[in-house]
Amino acid sequence: MTGNPRTGRPYRRLVAVQRALGYPCWLCGHDIDPTLPPTHRDSFTLDHLVPLSRGGSLLDPANARSAHRRCNSARGNRLVTAQARASRRW
Template sequence: MLDLRPQHPRQRRRPPAPLAFTLDHLVPLSLGGDLLDPANARSAHRRCNSARGNRATVKQPQRGSRRW
């Protein structure tokens, strides 16, 4: 939530927690992803979401079970 209250000039603001959850879009909005489509959303850590930037998600191949 964005805090719009005026801040005292000497009051320090804590940086956001890197492992806090954020909403990540599978197809970024800048590449034409839909803002309101639930299929285009997933949760991600703030650090992971920032590192990914506006790259589209590539599905990783599913690994089979190691149990035979």
């Protein structure tokens, strides 16, 4: 495989599907504003339940989670065993 797999069509499609679900951040439980620019600290990012550096699948929807950019960055590649704050949205 050549190039960055995160810029390919399958990955972009997974990001679009996850964003369209409108789920809150799985780490902090707060809503994610879809109108924020991608570089904003509270913007949407696709996080992986099992980090890619620990063998998680890049394109598996079961491994994909919605997160704020700041929450995703703060988590790094650590495994999270419990959600920090539960969301009231089911």
